[in-house]
Amino acid sequence: MIKSHSDLEIISLEEKQNTAQYRHRVMCCNSTACLSAGAHGVREAFEASIKREGLEPQVQVVPVGCMGLCSQGPLVAVKSRLPNQETGGKTETLYHSVNPELAETICQEHLANGKAVEAQVLSPELPFFARQQRIVLANAGEINPERIEDYIARGGYQALLQALSTMTPLEVVESIEQSGLRGRGGGGYPTGKKWRMLHEAQAESKYVVANGDEGDPGAYMDRTIMEDDPHRIIEGMTIAAYATGAQQGYLYVRAEYPVAVRRLETAIRQAKRQGLLGNKILDKDFGFSLEVRIGAGAFVCGEETALLASIEGKRGQPVLRPPYPTQRGLWQSPTMINNVETFANISSIIQKGADWFRSIGTDSSKGSKVFALAGKLNHTGLIEVPLGITLRDIVEDMGGGVAKGRNLKAVQTGGPSGGCIPEAYLDTAIDYESLQHLGSIMGSGGFIVMDNDDSMVDIAKFFMEFCRDESCGKCLPCRAGTVQMYQLLDKISKSQASLDDLARLEDLCDMVKHTSLCGLGQTAPNPVLSTLQYFRQEYLDLMTDSPPQVADKAINYEALGEG
Amino acid sequence: MPINLNINEQNLKAQEGETLLTVARREGIPLPTLCFLEGLSVAGSCRLCLVEVEGSSKLQPACALKVTEGLSVKTATERLKRYRKMIVELLFAEGNHVCAVCVSNGNCELQDLAVQMGVDHIRFSYQFPERKVDLSHPLFGFDANRCVLCTRCVRACDEIEGAHTWDVAGRGQSAHIISDMAQPWGSATSCTSCSKCVAVCPVGALFGKGVSVAEMKHQPAVVDFLASARREQNWHKKEEQ
Amino acid sequence: MSRIKLATVWLGGCAGCHMSFLDLDEWLFELAKVAELVFSPIADAKVFPEGVDVALVEGAVANEDNLELIKKVRERSKWVISFGDCAVTGNVTALRNPLGDPTPMLKRIYLAANVVTEGVPSEKGIVPALLPRVMPVHEVIKVDAFLTGCPPSAARIQAALEPLVKGELPKLEGEHIRFGQGA
Numbered sequence: 012m013i014k015s016h017s018d019l020e021i022i023s024l025e026e027k028q029n030t031a032q033y034r035h036r037v038m039c040c041n042s043t044a045c046l047s048a049g050a051h052g053v054r055e056a057f058e059a060s061i062k063r064e065g066l067e068p069q070v071q072v073v074p075v076g077c078m079g080l081c082s083q084g085p086l087v088a089v090k091s092r093l094p095n096q097e098t099g100g101k102t103e104t105l106y107h108s109v110n111p112e113l114a115e116t117i118c119q120e121h122l123a124n125g126k127a128v129e130a131q132v133l134s135p136e137l138p139f140f141a142r143q144q145r146i147v148l149a150n151a152g153e154i155n156p157e158r159i160e161d162y163i164a165r166g167g168y169q170a171l172l173q174a175l176s177t178m179t180p181l182e183v184v185e186s187i188e189q190s191g192l193r194g195r196g197g198g199g200y201p202t203g204k205k206w207r208m209l210h211e212a213q214a215e216s217k218y219v220v221a222n223g224d225e226g227d228p229g230a231y232m233d234r235t236i237m238e239d240d241p242h243r244i245i246e247g248m249t250i251a252a253y254a255t256g257a258q259q260g261y262l263y264v265r266a267e268y269p270v271a272v273r274r275l276e277t278a279i280r281q282a283k284r285q286g287l288l289g290n291k292i293l294d295k296d297f298g299f300s301l302e303v304r305i306g307a308g309a310f311v312c313g314e315e316t317a318l319l320a321s322i323e324g325k326r327g328q329p330v331l332r333p334p335y336p337t338q339r340g341l342w343q344s345p346t347m348i349n350n351v352e353t354f355a356n357i358s359s360i361i362q363k364g365a366d367w368f369r370s371i372g373t374d375s376s377k378g379s380k381v382f383a384l385a386g387k388l389n390h391t392g393l394i395e396v397p398l399g400i401t402l403r404d405i406v407e408d409m410g411g412g413v414a415k416g417r418n419l420k421a422v423q424t425g426g427p428s429g430g431c432i433p434e435a436y437l438d439t440a441i442d443y444e445s446l447q448h449l450g451s452i453m454g455s456g457g458f459i460v461m462d463n464d465d466s467m468v469d470i471a472k473f474f475m476e477f478c479r480d481e482s483c484g485k486c487l488p489c490r491a492g493t494v495q496m497y498q499l500l501d502k503i504s505k506s507q508a509s510l511d512d513l514a515r516l517e518d519l520c521d522m523v524k525h526t527s528l529c530g531l532g533q534t535a536p537n538p539v540l541s542t543l544q545y546f547r548q549e550y551l552d553l554m555t556d557s558p559p560q561v562a563d564k565a566i567n568y569e570a571l572g573e574g
Numbered sequence: 575m576p577i578n579l580n581i582n583e584q585n586l587k588a589q590e591g592e593t594l595l596t597v598a599r600r601e602g603i604p605l606p607t608l609c610f611l612e613g614l615s616v617a618g619s620c621r622l623c624l625v626e627v628e629g630s631s632k633l634q635p636a637c638a639l640k641v642t643e644g645l646s647v648k649t650a651t652e653r654l655k656r657y658r659k660m661i662v663e664l665l666f667a668e669g670n671h672v673c674a675v676c677v678s679n680g681n682c683e684l685q686d687l688a689v690q691m692g693v694d695h696i697r698f699s700y701q702f703p704e705r706k707v708d709l710s711h712p713l714f715g716f717d718a719n720r721c722v723l724c725t726r727c728v729r730a731c732d733e734i735e736g737a738h739t740w741d742v743a744g745r746g747q748s749a750h751i752i753s754d755m756a757q758p759w760g761s762a763t764s765c766t767s768c769s770k771c772v773a774v775c776p777v778g779a780l781f782g783k784g785v786s787v788a789e790m791k792h793q794p795a796v797v798d799f800l801a802s803a804r805r806e807q808n809w810h811k812k813e814e815q
Numbered sequence: 816m817s818r819i820k821l822a823t824v825w826l827g828g829c830a831g832c833h834m835s836f837l838d839l840d841e842w843l844f845e846l847a848k849v850a851e852l853v854f855s856p857i858a859d860a861k862v863f864p865e866g867v868d869v870a871l872v873e874g875a876v877a878n879e880d881n882l883e884l885i886k887k888v889r890e891r892s893k894w895v896i897s898f899g900d901c902a903v904t905g906n907v908t909a910l911r912n913p914l915g916d917p918t919p920m921l922k923r924i925y926l927a928a929n930v931v932t933e934g935v936p937s938e939k940g941i942v943p944a945l946l947p948r949v950m951p952v953h954e955v956i957k958v959d960a961f962l963t964g965c966p967p968s969a970a971r972i973q974a975a976l977e978p979l980v981k982g983e984l985p986k987l988e989g990e991h992i993r994f995g996q997g998a
């Protein structure tokens with residue numbers, strides 16, 4: 012049981028001693044992207060050849076979380092106790108595209124003889140790494156997420172201890188308010204303001220809920236945090252519970268994330284055993300219990316009221332607000348919902364202070380944001396960058412630009428609720444307001460780069476199909492509107508639509524955006540609206556004066572055969 | 575507490591806690607509704623009663639909007655009329671409405687809405703979905719082709735009768751009403767055959783067996799009577815008092 | 816005063832709208848003073864003429880012949896009016912649409928049951944082939960005004976024709992536009 016600072020220190024020291032006995036530590040990425048690229052076989056190859064070389068006492072193989080540059084995985088980092096000459100005095104060497112043969116070579120040359128296999132080494136100066144500012148991903152790729160000791164050795168649970176022993180709940184709320192942290196689930200609502208609402212709510216029971224539903228197609232920011240550093244989320248939620256007076260918390264994770272579910276459950280068990288969850292946390296008069304709830308993977312269940320319905324065991328569909336969850340949420344009690352990335356920021360803010368956090372970012376948007384780079388870039392993967400970085404810096408510097416001979420066309424942010432930002436606006440510094448101003452949104456961190464081969468109509472159609480399929484069907488505008496908008500986009504993409512159809516599409520966008528009940532319907536037209544705003548000509552080029560009036564042909568009676 | 579509000583440039587008084595719809599109806603200000611029914615909880619899902627609220631960019635459903643001091647709304651702007659007309663057209667396009675052969679022809683809230691909105695044809699493409707007809711109940715029938723998913727039946731059965739026979743299954747365009755665990759209504763053991771769902775259905779989706787074209791007359795007011803009778807412990811019909 | 820050229824067209828419908836048209840009774844004499852009926856199932860004209868002012872179209876577009884004719888009607892008429900619910904919504908004619916492609920239905924009726932005919936009737940030029948999907952007229956061509964009802968009552972037809980013969984498009988509203996009803 013951990014009760015004090017020295018208890019944490021002891022674990023941390025033991026852990027550091029433990030690692031110090033190894034000359035090299037081989038950190039093998041154990042995240043979904045690298046696993047699908049064969050990381051499991053790589054780790055086995057390392058283990059086998061280390062054994063064969065008799066290096067076991069000197070080398071430890073550690074399964075770790077995502078290091079980011081997923082497009083060049085499997086990634087393996089070798090961390091050495093002593094800098095060695097052959098690697099230019101570095102203590103860390105990162106290898107890309109590792110396969111079992113290469114693992115063997117690394118073992119023989121680098122681990123046994125201290126000579127890095129230069130051809131496969133990624134430079135840490137690569138802008139993809141150098142320009143990141145890792146707060147919520149600070150431990151990803153550095154620790155074994157299934158061990159609480161690893162987390163504690165890197166300063167874990169110090170923030171909780173600090174909050175519980177030196178701050179009042181109100182002081183914690185104020186500190187989050189001062190930090191300027193805003194919700195990372197998409198909307199950017201000031202987190203401290205939400206905490207204050209729950210703090211001030213008078214009720215016998217209150218709840219905090221972490222939203223790990225992450226339903227956007229192609230998004231894996233939240234999954235990575237949950238898989239790679241589960242304790243960071245638990246610590247953030249526990250601090251939130253202390254600040255707001257909640258006794259019970261839920262982590263809502265989609266069923267498609269079995270690894271995240273398993274690691275979170277493991278982490279909860281470990282935290283309970285160490286007295287970091289449950290009654291009398293850190294021996295203080297404060298109790299908080301936490302449970303994982305598994306969602307069936309509907310996008311709409313990420314919407315907060317639908318998510319709460321789902322936790323209650325009801326059909327996962329949104330309900331009217333007000334009342335807001337902080338007024339009446341789970342089982343009619345005040346409830347606060349934050350995104351998992353939002354919670355992952357909390358411990359750093361408490362430890363390093365609100366002023367430190369405020370120093371990162373823009374006037375309106377503080378801190379960092381994780382983005383999932385995808386599309387026509389040379390480097391794709393997961394990055395965490397300070398807000399205020401320009402879109403162009405991400406695309407051209409960190410992402411390495413588009414392939415030779417191609418022209419960068421647009422960046423899509425915000426997934427199915429977002430929009431396409433054309434190349435001309437890429438010098439915009441990223442924050443919640445600037446992206447909204449451009450007709451897109453920050454969203455949860457989707458970042459898709461498109462070149463001249465990509466059709467904007469097809470992009471809009473893709474996202475509309477997604478929204479149509481994910482609409483819960485409760486309100487008419489979204490339920491029926493997305494169907495019609497999809498059909499019109501389909502017609503346009505096949506050059507079968509007239510200007511009348513385009514006008515009808517725009518009417519529908521306007522109506523669905525303004526009349527839908529929840530955010531899904533309200534934002535479903537955004538990909539169409541933003542591509543129409545910047546790339547209208549692409550739509551017009553597909554128009555036809557003489558739409559095929561009856562696309563289908565009449566029945567061929569001859570083919571019906573004789574009686 | 576009495577409060578002041580303004581509807582369509584007209585200054586009015588109301589009680590705090592009332593909904594805008596209640597106030598509007600009392601004052602004779604027309605507002606189209608479909609999912610709302612006095613006596614049932616508020617779903618806010620048809621979006622026909624949306625109004626423009628001064629100082630807010632978001633439209634608000636009048637059936638759920640609680641009036642507050644100084645509230646100022648517009649209920650019939652050109653924009654709202656345009657949206658409402660599209661909503662009604664989309665309702666026709668998503669189901670299979672063949673009024674000429676419908677039990678509710680002439681007594682149908684969807685038809686009424688089309689008349690109010692000036693809908694004389696549908697600009698959106700008809701979906702012609704394949705939907706079920708359930709005639710397994712000895713007294714009633716359910717034709718999903720005409721269902722507008724207002725969930726009045728779901729709420730009436732759950733909140734007034736307490737049987738909770740109906741529910742919504744599926745999502746998006748495949749969302750549909752089911753009885754019990756998607757069994758035929760006739761074998762839904764929770765159903766007490768009280769007919770409340772049939773009474774509240776705004777369209778020809780739920781009907782009594784034996785009625786023919788244009789013969790079905792719904793009695794949606796029954797749930798308001800029951801709800802207020804329970805609230806006030808007074809079971810006399812208002813006219814009889 | 817020269818009379819307008821009026822046509823009435825019968826596509827996939829039950830002829831009820833035309834029956835209702837005949838219900839105009841003595842007003843038909845008034846109509847005849849201002850309109851010349853140049854094409855109609857109740858007149859003996861084989862070819863849809865050029866230069867029609869107003870074409871009332873009953874029925875939905877259900878088969879190849881309907882399709883061919885409606886295109887001609889559009890080309891040769893100033894105003895096309897969807898006349899009755901089948902033309903406006905597909906209505907009863909479109910009841911088959913939710914079942915999808917009608918081929919299995921045709922087979923079942925003419926091959927499996929095989930009560931009246933031998934095989935699916937398919938005489939070229941006599942029995943027009945069905946379209947896979949029945950369409951309301953405005954899904955196929957531009958329509959200038961809509962006259963709902965199954966069938967529209969004589970009063971409703973009169974209310975639509977009165978402005979039309981004066982060269983104006985009708986603006987029906989209120990109970991005059993209720994689907995399904997004739998009032």
Ligand SMILES: Cc1cc2nc3c(=O)[nH]c(=O)nc-3n(C[C@H](O)[C@H](O)[C@H](O)COP(=O)(O)O)c2cc1C
Binds near residue numbers: 202224349529
């Ligand atoms: C259709 C829809 C899907 C959403 N999905 C998510 C999601 O997957 N994860 C998330 O954190 N928030 C999601 N949200 C936003 C939540 O409703 C809520 O605003 C958020 O969890 C609040 O946390 P934050 O303040 O930390 O951003 C979604 C909203 C909508 C309308």
Ligand code: SF4
Binds near residue numbers: 311482489528532
């Ligand atoms: S907007 Fe779409 S997802 Fe949201 S409540 Fe309406 S139908 Fe459901």
Ligand code: SF4
Binds near residue numbers: 678682683684
């Ligand atoms: S339910 Fe109403 S709109 Fe639908 S077919 Fe019946 S009468 Fe017509």
Ligand code: SF4
Binds near residue numbers: 738768
């Ligand atoms: S008849 Fe009564 S009990 Fe049966 S489904 Fe309808 S409302 Fe429910």
Ligand code: SF4
Binds near residue numbers: 724751
């Ligand atoms: S059956 Fe009737 S009452 Fe029930 S949801 Fe459908 S339209 Fe509404």
Ligand code: FES
Binds near residue numbers: 621
């Ligand atoms: S009546 Fe208000 S939303 Fe349906």
